[in-house]
Amino acid sequence: MALRAGNQSQATRNGLKEKVLTLDTMNPCVQRVEYAVRGPIVLRALELEQELRQGVKKPFTEVIRANIGDAQAMGQKPITFLRQVLALCVNPDLLSSPNFPDDAKKRAERILQVCGGHSLGAYSISSGIQLIREDVARYIERRDGGIPADPNNIFLSTGASDAIVTVLKLLVSGEGPTRTGVLIPIPQYPLYSAALAELDAVQVDYYLDEERIWALDVAELRRSVRQARQVQTRECIEAVIRFAFEERLFLLADEVYQDNVYAEGSQFHSFKKVLTEMGPPYAGQQELASFHSASKGYMGECGFRAGYVEVVNMDAAVQQQMVKLMSVRLCPPVPGQALLDLVVSPPAPSDPSFAQFQAEKQAVLAELAAKAKLTEQVFNEAPGIRCNPVQGAMYSFPRVQLPPRAVQRAQELGLAPDMFFCLRLLEETGICVVPGSGFGQQEGTYHFRMTILPPMEKLRPLLEKLSGFHAKFTREYS
Amino acid sequence: MALRAGNQSQATRNGLKEKVLTLDTMNPCVQRVEYAVRGPIVLRALELEQELRQGVKKPFTEVIRANIGDAQAMGQKPITFLRQVLALCVNPDLLSSPNFPDDAKKRAERILQVCGGHSLGAYSISSGIQLIREDVARYIERRDGGIPADPNNIFLSTGASDAIVTVLKLLVSGEGPTRTGVLIPIPQYPLYSAALAELDAVQVDYYLDEERIWALDVAELRRSVRQARQVQTRECIEAVIRFAFEERLFLLADEVYQDNVYAEGSQFHSFKKVLTEMGPPYAGQQELASFHSASKGYMGECGFRAGYVEVVNMDAAVQQQMVKLMSVRLCPPVPGQALLDLVVSPPAPSDPSFAQFQAEKQAVLAELAAKAKLTEQVFNEAPGIRCNPVQGAMYSFPRVQLPPRAVQRAQELGLAPDMFFCLRLLEETGICVVPGSGFGQQEGTYHFRMTILPPMEKLRPLLEKLSGFHAKFTREYS
Numbered sequence: 001m002a003l004r005a006g007n008q009s010q011a012t013r014n015g016l017k018e019k020v021l022t023l024d025t026m027n028p029c030v031q032r033v034e035y036a037v038r039g040p041i042v043l044r045a046l047e048l049e050q051e052l053r054q055g056v057k058k059p060f061t062e063v064i065r066a067n068i069g070d071a072q073a074m075g076q077k078p079i080t081f082l083r084q085v086l087a088l089c090v091n092p093d094l095l096s097s098p099n100f101p102d103d104a105k106k107r108a109e110r111i112l113q114v115c116g117g118h119s120l121g122a123y124s125i126s127s128g129i130q131l132i133r134e135d136v137a138r139y140i141e142r143r144d145g146g147i148p149a150d151p152n153n154i155f156l157s158t159g160a161s162d163a164i165v166t167v168l169k170l171l172v173s174g175e176g177p178t179r180t181g182v183l184i185p186i187p188q189y190p191l192y193s194a195a196l197a198e199l200d201a202v203q204v205d206y207y208l209d210e211e212r213i214w215a216l217d218v219a220e221l222r223r224s225v226r227q228a229r230q231v232q233t234r235e236c237i238e239a240v241i242r243f244a245f246e247e248r249l250f251l252l253a254d255e256v257y258q259d260n261v262y263a264e265g266s267q268f269h270s271f272k273k274v275l276t277e278m279g280p281p282y283a284g285q286q287e288l289a290s291f292h293s294a295s296k297g298y299m300g301e302c303g304f305r306a307g308y309v310e311v312v313n314m315d316a317a318v319q320q321q322m323v324k325l326m327s328v329r330l331c332p333p334v335p336g337q338a339l340l341d342l343v344v345s346p347p348a349p350s351d352p353s354f355a356q357f358q359a360e361k362q363a364v365l366a367e368l369a370a371k372a373k374l375t376e377q378v379f380n381e382a383p384g385i386r387c388n389p390v391q392g393a394m395y396s397f398p399r400v401q402l403p404p405r406a407v408q409r410a411q412e413l414g415l416a417p418d419m420f421f422c423l424r425l426l427e428e429t430g431i432c433v434v435p436g437s438g439f440g441q442q443e444g445t446y447h448f449r450m451t452i453l454p455p456m457e458k459l460r461p462l463l464e465k466l467s468g469f470h471a472k473f474t475r476e477y478s
Numbered sequence: 479m480a481l482r483a484g485n486q487s488q489a490t491r492n493g494l495k496e497k498v499l500t501l502d503t504m505n506p507c508v509q510r511v512e513y514a515v516r517g518p519i520v521l522r523a524l525e526l527e528q529e530l531r532q533g534v535k536k537p538f539t540e541v542i543r544a545n546i547g548d549a550q551a552m553g554q555k556p557i558t559f560l561r562q563v564l565a566l567c568v569n570p571d572l573l574s575s576p577n578f579p580d581d582a583k584k585r586a587e588r589i590l591q592v593c594g595g596h597s598l599g600a601y602s603i604s605s606g607i608q609l610i611r612e613d614v615a616r617y618i619e620r621r622d623g624g625i626p627a628d629p630n631n632i633f634l635s636t637g638a639s640d641a642i643v644t645v646l647k648l649l650v651s652g653e654g655p656t657r658t659g660v661l662i663p664i665p666q667y668p669l670y671s672a673a674l675a676e677l678d679a680v681q682v683d684y685y686l687d688e689e690r691i692w693a694l695d696v697a698e699l700r701r702s703v704r705q706a707r708q709v710q711t712r713e714c715i716e717a718v719i720r721f722a723f724e725e726r727l728f729l730l731a732d733e734v735y736q737d738n739v740y741a742e743g744s745q746f747h748s749f750k751k752v753l754t755e756m757g758p759p760y761a762g763q764q765e766l767a768s769f770h771s772a773s774k775g776y777m778g779e780c781g782f783r784a785g786y787v788e789v790v791n792m793d794a795a796v797q798q799q800m801v802k803l804m805s806v807r808l809c810p811p812v813p814g815q816a817l818l819d820l821v822v823s824p825p826a827p828s829d830p831s832f833a834q835f836q837a838e839k840q841a842v843l844a845e846l847a848a849k850a851k852l853t854e855q856v857f858n859e860a861p862g863i864r865c866n867p868v869q870g871a872m873y874s875f876p877r878v879q880l881p882p883r884a885v886q887r888a889q890e891l892g893l894a895p896d897m898f899f900c901l902r903l904l905e906e907t908g909i910c911v912v913p914g915s916g917f918g919q920q921e922g923t924y925h926f927r928m929t930i931l932p933p934m935e936k937l938r939p940l941l942e943k944l945s946g947f948h949a950k951f952t953r954e955y956s
Contacts, residue, residue: 119781121779169505303813
């Protein structure tokens with residue numbers, strides 16, 4: 001199979017030819033993609049790790065990756081029950097071993113029963129195994145207090161990212177000024193800007209807490225989300241739904257942190273539940289796609305790439321197109337589907353694994369809550385750093401003051417000032433965090449994103465080291 | 479997060495609104511996607527299976543899915559060593575069990591050692607775990623008789639499909655008449671046409687064994703590939719490389735069937751090896767991407783979605799763009815990466831698992847070879863069916879004669895004639911095969927694609943049932 005690139009006329013017919021595929025001939029949309037969570041900072045962190053392994057002397061002995069919500073990489077132990085069932089599914093010879101609890105064996109048999117050839121090694125149907133989508137539907141029904149969920153509206157995916165990109169793909173159309181625009185909150189998770197650049201869609205930013213001149217409709221949205229926090233209030237969700245309905249917008253709800261709510265008095269409200277309880281005309285009409293994943297929550301099983309999307313009020317013909325589009329990649333990874341099944345239907349109180357499962361789950365969530373609190377406390381004790389309460393998810397997004405001379409030095413180096421700060425932080429302390437400019441922030445303000453995931457015994461020294469570096473950096477450029 | 483679709487002007491401001499996302503407003507490229515391997519025939523097969531489960535009487539008791547190369551769904555047993563190591567990786571508590579061979583434990587420990595937090599549940603870097611890419615590089619070097627492979631040119635992926643789409647994404651650019659065109663052989667695997675439709679690239683067909691009027695350059699390619707079979711000769715590969723070099727084409731080599739060569743005297747030649755041995759100017763310049771997967775071969779582990787691509791002579795700046803693009807999806811599934819590692823570095827002769835591994839591998843390949851032979855024999859005994867030797871891979875693509883009245887009836891129903899034949903076959907026998915029109919074929923000829931994967935004891939009756947149905951169908955419409 002062969003591929004013809006554009007610049008044939010530039011070919012040098014004799015002697016050394018230039019490459020067929022160059023920055024000039026390649027897909028310009030791909031070039032516009034930016035993805036800060038895995039950008040230059042992370043590439044430099046990888047190099048530093050390699051240098052440390054090669055014995056190069058550094059002012060630190062390890063790189064601490066606080067750039068991405070990767071719980072198990074930071075030492076969180078997998079939940080025992082999940083891994084027991086998965087091992088049984090992977091190697092069914094173990095079903096005769098006395099070392100596995102009965103409920104784990106029953107769950108593995110139940111999953112294998114619905115796999116092609118009773119094996120994780122067979123493809124599933126493209127939208128994911130029917131039984132697992134039924135389990136997801138029941139999970140959503142429990143979560144939303146009995147509001148029905150239809151397994152046919154649920155699509156399993158290779159992590160939530162895959163499902164998000166699939167839905168965005170359906171949505172983009174038109175050329176030039178009629179090209180689909182996507183409203184995204186700033187700060188945003190850079191998957192959205194990256195996927196939109198790749199799809200050549202128009203990104204329309206709205207800020208979560210800042211004045212900015214917009215057309216009237218967007219101002220209305222801005223007003224409605226002004227009080228948005230990491231954990232959205234029910235009123236805020238209602239306002240977003242009303243805004244979307246009036247403006248004829250398709251809603252995408254990234255709800256992968258639904259298990260990660262720490263702040264007292266805060267509670268997770270699903271968009272679907274709020275939408276349904278708002279009644280007509282919203283309930284039966286407003287189109288919505290809601291995403292969830294096994295990568296976050298208490299399980300943190302990022303490496304398995306497991307997720308799902310539930311679509312609500314989607315046009316039936318469009319939904320058929322979605323099935324077709326997903327079928328081109330054949331199916332989501334089947335081990336991930338099995339894992340997701342366990343997440344959405346954990347051991348019941350009468351099961352032998354229930355007590356241990358609950359204890360492990362609660363321990364993870366309690367530790368995350370404690371780390372959230374500690375992060376806020378330590379940063380707010382540091383002059384020049386201001387950190388909002390970490391109400392949910394796995395990240396802090398502290399604002400840092402950077403002295404004008406540091407800003408000037410960054411500009412000389414062609415770097416965003418917070419990128420300059422984060423690079424220096426990495427080089428001198430081994431701490432890898434992501435500059436706020438990768439997520440979007442108010443002009444003239446500087447932030448970084450840091451996970452709260454490092455183990456407790458490392459988190460306090462890390463926070464103090466980071467605060468200390470900021471003080472030193474500030475002195476250096478004052 | 480909210481998304482604005484195009485047809486705001488059509489909104490009915492009061493009363494029941496039409497959907498925001500409809501066939502009229504959605505991405506037209508997605509609508510153009512066709513994917514026969516999972517198309518209407520497969521959807522109907524799913525319905526039939528559900529009807530059988532519900533007790534609906536049919537002229538058959540099970541649906542036999544011969545539409546897709548899904549070995550384990552057809553009863554092929556997983557290779558023991560692969561699943562032992564994976565179970566140990568999934569649940570490292572098993573490392574202390576006496577029921578696993580020592581080499582399996584060592585391999586699991588080696589893999590876990592390089593996973594974040596020593597767990598399959600952590601993200602890997604986007605191009606895949608370094609050690610596993612090194613193992614892939616050594617595997618390619620062995621395969622190609624020592625020609626060097628650089629781990630930095632290897633990207634692990636979610637099955638080969640994912641890697642193919644990634645490379646195609648890099649390649650498409652331009653608008654209208656300058657839009658990138660991709661030459662694909664007919665019959666083709668419909669992933670290519672589907673991905674090209676999604677990316678809005680231009681598909682340029684070339685036929686493998688048929689006269690057709692083309693511009694001179696394409697006629698040259700056509701001549702060079704006229705003798706192409708399922709297993710390409712070395713001379714044919716050289717001709718393709720010369721053609722690509724002269725015409726400044728980027729080569730994509732889908733080599734997922736490199737272990738599946740059955741015909742005596744046939745041998746797998748990798749494009750990279752042939753390219754390298756051709757020397758200058760080809761060796762150091764011709765750009766190539768070669769794809770492989772753990773879904774096919776003797777292992778057939780489709781459900782794990784494991785694959786890789788090696789890029790050769792790719793422009794360094796473009797390769798950086800590729801790393802960035804892959805990072806948007808975070809990483810390939812880590813259980814699949816672990817599996818791929820075992821495929822590319824199987825047990826060595828001195829390992830305790832070597833004998834069993836070899837015996838299982840050879841048994842699978844020997845049975846596939848026997849099934850390939852049987853398929854050719856039975857079909858060629860049937861009047862009106864002609865089947866080429868199945869030299870490699872997992873499929874036959876027999877040509878069937880359809881009587882003119884059947885063709886006419888199909889046209890009345892708005893179906894391609896071979897789709898009509900395959901649908902009738904499915905309804906009356908439960909055998910699910912894919913019409914040739916989904917892969918491309920000469921105008922006025924009809925084919926179907928059928929895997930050779932059903933177990934030996936089922937394959938002969940299935941082939942005879944299919945031949946018998948064709949005879950009956952022919953009588954009915956004569």
